[in-house]
Amino acid sequence: MTSTPTGRLRADAAHNRRALLEAAAATFAEQGMDASIAQIAARAGIGKGTVFRHFATKDQLVAAVLRARLDEFTAAGAALLDAADPEAALLEFMTLGVEMQARDRCFCEAGTGIAHSDPEVRAAGTRLFETADALTDQARRQGSVRDDITGEDILLLSRAAYQAAAPTGDLAPGLRQRYLRVIFDGMRPQEKADSSS
CATH class of the missing domain: 1.10.357.10 (Tetracycline Repressor, domain 2)
Incomplete structure (x- = not known):
């Protein structure tokens, strides 16, 4: 059974969120709360816009x-x-x-x-x-x-x-x-x- 486009989008979103949280945890651990969203997004391999789709601030x-x-x-x-x-x-x-x-x-x-x-x-x-x-x-x-x-x-x-x-x-x-x-x-x-x- 092949996944639907909606299913793939949800899987991609879940993957991006996991990658984002892992990157944020590692970056904040190293640099504290002053670490930038740009640094976290780069570490996660996603764009800043993707970060703000998951977390408004x-x-x-x-x-x-x-x-x-x-x-x-x-x-x-x-x-x-x-x-x-x-x-x-x-x-x-x-x-x-x-x-x-x-x-x-x-x-x-x-x-x-x-x-x-x-x-x-x-x-x-x-x-x-x-x-x-x-x-x-x-x-x-x-x-x-x-x-x-x-x-x-x-x-x-x-x-x-x-x-x-x-x-x-x-x-x-x-x-x-x-x-x-x-x-x-x-x-x-x-x-x-x-x-x-």
Whole structure:
């Protein structure tokens, strides 16, 4: 059975959209949200007009990429909910967050206006916070983190670990892990922190 012209057009449009989103994700990761539509279109092998047929504004394209990154992080966190060791799972989740920021400037810049103004990005952010809360709750019940630590703390402190090491870039990647460990140790209940020192 041969495909109809309409079917081919839809397949072409779907292919172009996938290529566009992949190119946008890679370009924004490298250059941040200041990357131009022309750069993204060239990387995807499509014209600028095709970009704007799929996304009316650059902000809409950034939001689509950011939603995908947030959903990726959330899925990785959700998979850790079944881990045997809640403390190790929470540390791995924070490590994932730090490393995502290190390799993806768009994700690192997620605290800008788009993250707050786009309803789908806000919803993706809410899902991420809920996952972070669930992982934190498991670690709290295990006695690995203090009672006052929340999922929001986990996400913000992951950002802090990245930002502390950011000035060194890739020259000292081990610093990100060092600072994350310092932060993680600071979240332990006092009695556990004393016994591990």
